[in-house]
Amino acid sequence: MESAALIIELEKRLPRKRFEHVLRVTETAKELAGRFGVPACIAEQAALFHDIAKFMEPSEMRRLIEENGEDVKLFSFHHELWHAAAGRIIAEQDFGVQDQDILNAIRYHTTGRAGMSDLEKLIYIADLIEPGRDFPGITELRNAAKLNMDEAMRACIVHSVRYLIDRNAAVFPDSIECYNEHVQII
Secondary structure (H helix, E strand, O other): OOHHHHHHHHHHHOOHHHHHHHHHHHHHHHHHHHHHOOOHHHHHHHHHHOOOOOOOOHHHHHHHHHHOOOOHHHHHOOHHHHHHHHHHHHHHHOOOOOOHHHHHHHHOOOOOOOOOOHHHHHHHHHHHHOOOOOOOOHHHHHHHOOOOHHHHHHHHHHHHHHHHHHOOOOOOHHHHHHHHHHHHHO
């Protein structure tokens, strides 16, 4: 799908603030793509799709996940995580995305996972550091993204897991595996 047509579709599906977030993530992803040697057109497509299901009803996301063989462990965690799996399904079924790397980047942009591709890492990082984000530690994460992709991914997953632990929130198993992988390689 052409980016312009997808942007129009996203504007219909998302509240204004979320739509603007998606556009900022897309610009950040294209910038990181140039820095890290990922094709910008692929990064752009994955970034545009990453939150397409963010404002679906949880019951509809649940139905999509159940009917399409996604990991039902998701249902044991906050429904905030569900939109990534639902988004992957929508990108594939409704928009004809067939590139598995793009689909995985959409699917794992909230949790991460062990063995992420460069595109998956790039979308995870871009979603966390886009210019509209403002939280303690954001400067350090943005600085890490200026170094190299693995350092940026390590900093981002450490930040995310620490954030959840500090709030006594459950951490999805894929995030723990991603964390373990990245703290062991540095």
